[in-house]
Amino acid sequence: MKAAPFAYVRPSSLSDAVAELAATEGEGKVIAGGQSLTPVLAMRLARPETLIDITAVAGLDQIVDADGVVEIGATVRQRRVERDPVCSMVPLLRAAMPWVGHREIRSRGTVCGSVAHADPAAELPAVASCVDAGVVIAGPGGSRSVLAREFFTGAMMTALGQDEIVSAVRFPVAAPGEGFGFAEIARRHGDFALAGVAARVRLDGETVDAVLTGFGISDRPVTRAVSDELITVVRAGGSESGRMADDLREALSTVADEMVDTDGDAHASRDYRRRLFRTLAARELSKAYHRARSDIDEVNE
Incomplete structure (x- = not known):
């Protein structure tokens, strides 16, 4: 099968992406790597009216080490996390990466996308929960952070509102001992x-x-x-x-x-x-x- 028809937008700023998503009134989906969403679209298990592609949004492709956390932006590929030396400061994340799909999937898939998709058999939501990572969420009212253990509410269900986007995940740096x-x-x-x-x-x-x-x-x-x-x-x-x-x-x-x-x-x-x-x-x-x-x-x- 092929995906049902949909509109496509590619905003260049996070505020524009949030606005585009809010305008769909729950009928839009955010896409970055597409390794979770694309198969769902192809099987027509989801029929969003609009896809909001955030790959061109400035600043979401950053890995930042600051204040004892490694912050991974929404468009950072899993393969990059697997190899980036900064991410070695989160050993559990690095240990889990080779188990995520195959190399080709990790070359396109994103960490934030896996967390937002919330598949109960996925590795990265479990890592985020184990280390008490924070999920950064952008919405019309601004930015907020939710602990990963509170973010996942059911099978492919999260605390994310229909007009909100996961903009980053903050993984605590491993402490001595x-x-x-x-x-x-x-x-x-x-x-x-x-x-x-x-x-x-x-x-x-x-x-x-x-x-x-x-x-x-x-x-x-x-x-x-x-x-x-x-x-x-x-x-x-x-x-x-x-x-x-x-x-x-x-x-x-x-x-x-x-x-x-x-x-x-x-x-x-x-x-x-x-x-x-x-x-x-x-x-x-x-x-x-x-x-x-x-x-x-x-x-x-």
């Missing part, structure tokens, strides 16, 4: 994840702060604090036994069962996804902990 882990299981590389996990561990003296975010397991990224589970395993000597992932798998059993609430489908049942997620979560949380510990040891040397 932070470690990360990321993995997913898919039928083939580039396919949607059957289950995936992003893990963050922050060590500060005797304080342990651990977070897991799952994707492909619910109607949105699901984030839970798992500090108590990690501390229990560490205090029991699990970090020294070489069996930390096995111990964590048992400790995370209840948490994993609660986080995975998606119905089964042709690809995997709910119970199978729970087993996948539990295994991935334990492994990546263990990696994140040891990376955080190694970072502290390097700083103290």
